[in-house]
Amino acid sequence: MTTEEKIEKIRNLMVEKDLDGVLLRKRRSFSWLTNGKSNYIMTNIELGVADLLIFRDRVYCITTKMEFARIQEEELTDLECEWITPEWYEGHNGALSSLCQGKTIGMDVCPQTIPNTVGIDLSQELAELTYVLNMNEINRYRWLSRKVAQALESTCRRIEPGMTEFEIQALLAVNVASLGIQTQVLLVATDRRIYQYRHPIPTEKKLDRYAMVVLCGEKWGLVANATRFVHFGALPEELQEKKAQIGRDRLGFQFGYSPWRTY
DSSP: OOHHHHHHHHHHHHHHHTOSEEEEEEHHHHHHHTTSOOOOSOSSSSEEEEEEEEESSOEEEEEOHHHHHHIIIIIOTTOOOEEEOOOTTTOSHHHHHHHHTTSEEEESSOGGGSTTOEEEEOHHHHHHHTSSOOHHHHHHHHHHHHHHHHHHHHHHHHOOTTOBHHHHHHHHHHHHHTTTOEEEEEEEEETTHHHHOSSOOOOSOBOSSEEEEEEEEEETTEEEEEEEEEEOSSOOHHHHHHHHHHHHHHHHHHHHOOTTOOO
């Protein structure tokens, strides 16, 4: 599905909801519409630095003068749009308020964040447009899933007793960064910490026998999640049973899953 086809889907949603336009501010929305392009600088927030405002007859991109060249030359080369480029200290809200004045706008963010604008929260409806992946997105997601798994497994093969959780974290971070994959979540726990905490961030604790490494990796607006365990020495009976149970669960999932079905 091309960007133009996705814009048409948004315009159909505008007609259905009787809207004058739709504003996309979230990183995931931008990546979906542009087939994997990026509009972020900071990776720990939802919003990007380039907003897309879609009307029935045109598309605007609002970004600061500071970011304009990169967004135009590297991210939106295939999108025909009009550019609004305020100074960095002015922010986007003034330009957005002016463009949306007197109009009803659907948004992927809380409408109250844009002053003097009549907005409707379309977060759920817009997210639902992204749920079914096209073949290009499926191929990207397969690549990303393989690389996340390979990065984890490569890291696990280099883990040694005596390493701190911070050192294990560093090994994995290098593996994924070299592939252009952003780390959304990276968890490491060793020994008893695996059982004590659901989401154990890395610490200076040293590995004795048992390690868990978790990665949520993002690329092209897609996220792949995986977990791997490493144990040195013979598996205790408790872990042997857990391993067998995971195998049974995985087998049941594979037999119960049908491709192209929505769950």
